[in-house]
Amino acid sequence: xxxxGAAARLEQLRALAQAEDLRPFLRRAIQLHPSDLAExxxxxxxxxxxxxxxxxxxxxxxxxLAELEGRVRHPEELLRAVGPDYVAELVAELPSDDAAAIIxxxxxxxxxxxxxxxxxxxxxxxxxxxxxxxxxGLMTTEVVTVHEHASLVEAIADIRRQSAExxxxxxxxxxxxxxxxxxxxxxxxxxxxxxxxxxxxxxxxPAAAVRPEVDQEQVARLMxxxxxxxxxxxxxxxxxxxxxxxxxxxxxxxxxxxxxLLKFASVSPEEDLSAPWTAAVKSRLPxxxxxxxxxxxxxxxxxxxxxxxxxxxxxxxxxxxxxxxGGNAGTxxxxxxxxxxxxxxxxxxxxxxVIRKEVLVGAxxxxxxxxxxxxxxxxxxxxxxxxxxxxxxxxxxxxxxxLAGASIPIVLERLSIDPAIASSIFVTTFTDVCxxxxxxxxxxxxxx
Amino acid sequence: xxxxGAAARLEQLRALAQAEDLRPFLRRAIQLHPSDLAExxxxxxxxxxxxxxxxxxxxxxxxxLAELEGRVRHPEELLRAVGPDYVAELVAELPSDDAAAIIxxxxxxxxxxxxxxxxxxxxxxxxxxxxxxxxxGLMTTEVVTVHEHASLVEAIADIRRQSAExxxxxxxxxxxxxxxxxxxxxxxxxxxxxxxxxxxxxxxxPAAAVRPEVDQEQVARLMxxxxxxxxxxxxxxxxxxxxxxxxxxxxxxxxxxxxxLLKFASVSPEEDLSAPWTAAVKSRLPxxxxxxxxxxxxxxxxxxxxxxxxxxxxxxxxxxxxxxxGGNAGTxxxxxxxxxxxxxxxxxxxxxxVIRKEVLVGAxxxxxxxxxxxxxxxxxxxxxxxxxxxxxxxxxxxxxxxLAGASIPIVLERLSIDPAIASSIFVTTFTDVCxxxxxxxxxxxxxx
Numbered sequence: 001x002x003x004x005g006a007a008a009r010l011e012q013l014r015a016l017a018q019a020e021d022l023r024p025f026l027r028r029a030i031q032l033h034p035s036d037l038a039e040x041x042x043x044x045x046x047x048x049x050x051x052x053x054x055x056x057x058x059x060x061x062x063x064x065l066a067e068l069e070g071r072v073r074h075p076e077e078l079l080r081a082v083g084p085d086y087v088a089e090l091v092a093e094l095p096s097d098d099a100a101a102i103i104x105x106x107x108x109x110x111x112x113x114x115x116x117x118x119x120x121x122x123x124x125x126x127x128x129x130x131x132x133x134x135x136x137g138l139m140t141t142e143v144v145t146v147h148e149h150a151s152l153v154e155a156i157a158d159i160r161r162q163s164a165e166x167x168x169x170x171x172x173x174x175x176x177x178x179x180x181x182x183x184x185x186x187x188x189x190x191x192x193x194x195x196x197x198x199x200x201x202x203x204x205x206p207a208a209a210v211r212p213e214v215d216q217e218q219v220a221r222l223m224x225x226x227x228x229x230x231x232x233x234x235x236x237x238x239x240x241x242x243x244x245x246x247x248x249x250x251x252x253x254x255x256x257x258x259x260x261l262l263k264f265a266s267v268s269p270e271e272d273l274s275a276p277w278t279a280a281v282k283s284r285l286p287x288x289x290x291x292x293x294x295x296x297x298x299x300x301x302x303x304x305x306x307x308x309x310x311x312x313x314x315x316x317x318x319x320x321x322x323x324x325x326g327g328n329a330g331t332x333x334x335x336x337x338x339x340x341x342x343x344x345x346x347x348x349x350x351x352x353x354v355i356r357k358e359v360l361v362g363a364x365x366x367x368x369x370x371x372x373x374x375x376x377x378x379x380x381x382x383x384x385x386x387x388x389x390x391x392x393x394x395x396x397x398x399x400x401x402x403l404a405g406a407s408i409p410i411v412l413e414r415l416s417i418d419p420a421i422a423s424s425i426f427v428t429t430f431t432d433v434c435x436x437x438x439x440x441x442x443x444x445x446x447x448x
Numbered sequence: 449x450x451x452x453g454a455a456a457r458l459e460q461l462r463a464l465a466q467a468e469d470l471r472p473f474l475r476r477a478i479q480l481h482p483s484d485l486a487e488x489x490x491x492x493x494x495x496x497x498x499x500x501x502x503x504x505x506x507x508x509x510x511x512x513l514a515e516l517e518g519r520v521r522h523p524e525e526l527l528r529a530v531g532p533d534y535v536a537e538l539v540a541e542l543p544s545d546d547a548a549a550i551i552x553x554x555x556x557x558x559x560x561x562x563x564x565x566x567x568x569x570x571x572x573x574x575x576x577x578x579x580x581x582x583x584x585g586l587m588t589t590e591v592v593t594v595h596e597h598a599s600l601v602e603a604i605a606d607i608r609r610q611s612a613e614x615x616x617x618x619x620x621x622x623x624x625x626x627x628x629x630x631x632x633x634x635x636x637x638x639x640x641x642x643x644x645x646x647x648x649x650x651x652x653x654p655a656a657a658v659r660p661e662v663d664q665e666q667v668a669r670l671m672x673x674x675x676x677x678x679x680x681x682x683x684x685x686x687x688x689x690x691x692x693x694x695x696x697x698x699x700x701x702x703x704x705x706x707x708x709l710l711k712f713a714s715v716s717p718e719e720d721l722s723a724p725w726t727a728a729v730k731s732r733l734p735x736x737x738x739x740x741x742x743x744x745x746x747x748x749x750x751x752x753x754x755x756x757x758x759x760x761x762x763x764x765x766x767x768x769x770x771x772x773x774g775g776n777a778g779t780x781x782x783x784x785x786x787x788x789x790x791x792x793x794x795x796x797x798x799x800x801x802v803i804r805k806e807v808l809v810g811a812x813x814x815x816x817x818x819x820x821x822x823x824x825x826x827x828x829x830x831x832x833x834x835x836x837x838x839x840x841x842x843x844x845x846x847x848x849x850x851l852a853g854a855s856i857p858i859v860l861e862r863l864s865i866d867p868a869i870a871s872s873i874f875v876t877t878f879t880d881v882c883x884x885x886x887x888x889x890x891x892x893x894x895x896x
Contacts, residue, residue, distance in 0.1 A: 257705030265783030335713030
């Protein structure tokens with residue numbers, strides 16, 4: 001379908017979902033893919049959304065609810081509209097990971113009311129024990145297991161018993177009598193292999209089993225590395241707890257990319273991209289104040305050199321050029337280093353080599369730009385001594401930029417501080433201060 | 449396994465792979481997961497890598513070669529070591545997407561030599577027709593199809609014939625006599641559903657079929673949206689061409705995130721994170737020159753106001769503070785807008801509302817910071833007029849920052865220019881120039 005067609009259809013369904021008479025909407029909604037229905041529901045206001053979810057058949061409503069993002073899901077609104085019993089009924093329809101995600105979004109005082117109505121409460125509690133962004137918090141506890149010594153005929157009969165309609169069943173897990181994970185059987189093998197073979201003959205060693213505490217980014221990286229659509233989660237005695245599927249992880253990787261870019265630009269990662277202006281002010285103003293404090297440092301350097309600036313006012317013209325170039329070069333080095341740290345491409349014993357490389361890049365780029373500014377200074381008749389001052393200041397500042405851009409995030413990481421957040425404020429403070437000290441200090445020495 | 453254990457094992461294998469006698473390495477290599485073997489091969493030098501690949505059994509070597517990233521795969525080196533016949537033999541072992549990826553990395557003059565030895569050349573050629581970053585360029589042409597009217601018993605027999613050992617077989621495709629895509633059957637359904645049913649009774653409408661021209665990011669988004677591990681690729685007459693699986697797409701999402709951050713920081717996205725310093729200079733120096741040109745604009749503003757600065761030298765102290773804060777606030781607005789554009793969260797008719805929101809955020813943050821700097825100016829005895837000047841300059845510059853940060857990427861996107869690349873250079877130029885005009889202009893007006 002063309003994008004225009006999709007947009008028009010969305011608009012039409014949106015209107016129907018807000019109409020007085022909901023029946024035309026309900027008739028069409030039950031034919032939609034849950035993700036498409038969720039898109040329609042996300043585009044209408046909270047009251048209409050709660051009403052539509054209350055009127056839809058439980059099976060349709062629960063799937064759509066699971067596809068809604070936390071931000072627009074607003075289970076409180078739904079709670080108010082339909083009460084905890086109905087919310088529990090919706091939650092009960094869902095796999096345990098989706099159920100846990102919805103319950104996590106509930107206000108704490110309402111959680112118990114819903115949880116007490118959920119039939120497989122133990123499974124949901126199991127997931128709620130772990131942080132939202134860990135393998136344990138993302139996993140579903142509905143896994144299909146077969147005994148390692150069963151024949152494939154027995155295994156297939158067993159799978160039929162356990163899984164009514166799980167389209168996301170990519171692999172089944174071979175376990176022993178104590179539910180310890182012994183191997184992984186890609187589901188396709190059950191069809192292709194001869195039915196007389198046994199599970200342990202066709203299973204593979206679990207390439208990428210994880211403990212529930214493992215971070216979601218690590219899980220994503222394992223899936224990409226071993227090309228597996230699901231990763232089993234096991235406890236400290238290797239007993240199978242659940243599995244994380246790739247679809248949870250693609251969302252994770254996109255969300256982390258957004259977070260990393262926002263942090264890099266000194267925006268709190270909690271700022272929702274569609275947040276209202278009040279939330280944006282709240283997320284950004286603290287960082288602007290941090291930046292203001294550091295900017296006073298740069299101002300203080302100029303304050304110290306006021307006498308020099310008032311006698312050689314041409315230096316004021318070069319201030320933003322030297323500082324701006326240092327900031328830009330520092331940000332370049334910073335971005336490369338932050339990304340290497342995020343992708344775990346920077347082993348500890350390579351840190352010094354990376355800093356050395358960035359200093360070298362800064363020195364070479366500093367010469368190239370220093371000569372350029374010296375030529376411009378000469379061309380506009382500011383004399384060769386001022387030309388030499390701007391050359392040296394530019395060169396020195398780009399060396400400092402490489403040094404600060406590479407080492408600040410590495411040091412922050414060693415101190416267990418997230419190297420992405422606000423690094424850029426510190427790097428630009430460094431280059432501002434050093435740039436002014438070099439420019440105005442050299443100016444005071446050579447020009448006065 | 450612990451990370452320490454993994455590192456030690458890697459180190460040991462690396463040593464074995466570079467030893468005179470390769471036999472101990474070969475014995476262990478054939479037991480490794482292809483991804484782990486690829487990690488070992490990536491960590492040794494090109495000559496040793498080519499020698500190890502030449503000595504390994506064809507099946508092991510080809511799988512490891514497919515897992516090597518383009519950067520370290522260096523098929524030219526391998527070609528020199530083993531000749532095109534053996535490379536073709538390795539490539540012939542692989543699914544068509546991996547084969548195409550390796551052939552893409554070959555120098556153009558060697559491609560024909562290898563391609564002419566590949567048995568299913570037509571399939572590889574089919575993929576090579578499309579850009580590397582499109583659905584067609586990522587797809588594998590090995591897909592398992594069943595006739596829409598077949599019974600499940602017939603379908604399973606058919607699947608056995610078509611797929612020897614495809615662990616990534618998550619879904620099979622229901623087609624008509626002309627290979628037109630009619631539906632998708634999750635592989636688990638074939639096991640769970642009653643064997644007497646027919647394919648068209650258990651299939652689902654293909655939620656996310658794409659044309660081969662579709663960009664890889666779009667494919668990733670469809671998979672996440674519809675929770676599918678594979679997306680079928682169809683031509684303009686809906687005939688099945690191939691499929692893209694999720695594992696190609698997780699890599700894509702990570703790579704795009706790196707690219708976006710580097711572009712944001714004015715680093716060419718082609719700069720490999722582990723590139724040598726010469727490559728880093730080549731990728732960054734052009735952007736530094738662009739930045740230098742724009743910095744001259746900011747310098748020119750100061751040049752115009754030299755008279756003002758020489759008479760009220762305190763203004764020079766406030767220059768880096770006003771400009772730096774504008775740059776920081778502009779970068780915040782820019783990051784949020786760039787990310788919204790990248791995730792397609794910014795419909796065209798919402799552009800004005802977004803710009804208005806960012807201007808409002810700038811105005812509010814501008815007042816908060818303007819009052820702060822005015823108080824500092826008063827506290828250090830610079831007088832209330834200068835306080836008013838810095839207040840107004842800060843306020844105006846943060847409004848400009850919001851305006852520029854939101855509108856520059858939106859305008860670039862409308863002009864079909866990538867909004868991420870170098871936006872930050874233009875935004876900070878804007879805030880530097882406007883900051884100096886406001887500060888020095890107001891200073892000239894109110895203080896002289």
